[in-house]
Amino acid sequence: MPIPLWILTGPTASGKTEIGLEITENTGMEIISADSMLVYRGMDIGTEKPSLDRRNKIPHHLIDIADPWEEYSVGQYVKDFDAVAQSLCRQGKQFIVIGGTALYLKALVDGLFEGPPADWEYRNSLKTLAREKGPHYLHTLLGEIDPEAAGKLHFNDQKRIIRALEVFKTTNRRISSFQTQFGHKNPKYDCMLVAIDYDRDALYNRIETRVDRMFDRGLVDEVRGLVSNPRGLSRQASQALGYKEIVDYFLGKYTFSEVSREIKQRTRRFAKRQMTWFRSFSGIHWIHAGRDKDAASLSGQVLQCFLDQKNKG
Structure with a gap:
């Protein structure tokens, strides 16, 4: 019998983390991350990784499992996810999947094509x-x-x-x-997806605020510490939003004022691509987040949406 998966997603800066934390605090569920950058140790500010205090209070999985100089593929993610999900099920623990890495979610929903290595x-x-x-x-x-x-x-x-x-x-x-991720349902999981949606202007305002907050918290120093390591950053980690632009700033490509604008622009473009991905998922349920809705009220809507899907199934 397939394992039921509750998956909460949405574009960057849509508040998935806060909503998920509200849900888990009220239900006792654990969290499995579906974010390709949260796997890396030391990449905390630019990814807005949940704090250690929060992770100690609510168990999180698949966060801080690789060093930033290591490659971490979607294939490895699926293997690690399967191990965690099966372990939690054996222990009788409930969990929710939270993240916006569309390729990870696609692999969970439709299965993964184990193809040839990268050329x-x-x-x-x-x-x-x-x-x-x-x-x-x-x-x-x-x-x-x-x-x-x-x-x-x-x-x-x-x-x-x-x-x-x-x-x-x-x-x-x-x-x-091949039996690939192009429309073939993954037999391991019964996936229920809920996505948070904002009007474009509201989402872009949230992105601007998020990037400003990252700089205030010390993003530049965090990236400086990462690149000072002789092992550097892996191909994947070096392309992370915020990190790539700060590295380019160190190399003289941008001035300090320009790098913030570049990160905001690239993040907006990334959010737009995410939305294109999410709309390709069949059966996804959208919850619109107005300006006056906070994480607590949205968490109630998300939880009810999952329960409705479960009851229909």
Whole structure:
């Protein structure tokens, strides 16, 4: 029998963490993170990682499980998630999944395609083509070799388009011919998804506030400490929102005033891409968060939505 999963998601700065904490405080549930940057130790301010006090009060899983110089893939995440979920079920403990890394959520909902390893040289060549010829170009290439996969991907979803092209180059098979994350339900889990939604202007205001708060809390010093380590940052960690721009600031690409604006702009774009991803999930339930709704009131709506889905199932 599949394990029931309550998944709370939404774009960055939508308040998922606070809402999830309200739910767990009232229900005694534990939290499994679905955030690709919370796995890294020492990356705390730029990810707005829950504090140790909060994590001691409410058990959190899959946070601080890798060093920032290590690569951590979606495949590893699925293995770690399966181990935690099964362990909690054996102990009779209930939990909620909270996070906005769409690729992690897609792997949980639809299963994971265990494909060939990354070919970074080929990936970088495709990224160069996309920069030179525009994002539509790679989508058109994919459409020529795998129309089914291309039809399920937005042309801006460069990561998955590049992966599909890479799989074809490596295996000479279309990614859609595999039992992949393209529309095949994961038999391990019965997923119920709830997403927090804000009007664009309200979300952008929350993003601005969040970035300002990160700087006030010492984001620059945190990144300086990370890059001073001789082992540096992994390919994945070095691309994290806020961290990449601060590193570029250290290299002289931005002035101090420019780097804050760049982080805010990139975060807005990231939130827009997240929303495109989330809308692709079937059966997702949206809760609109108005300006006057706090985490406590939203948590009640989210919890009721999960209970309604459970009762219908």
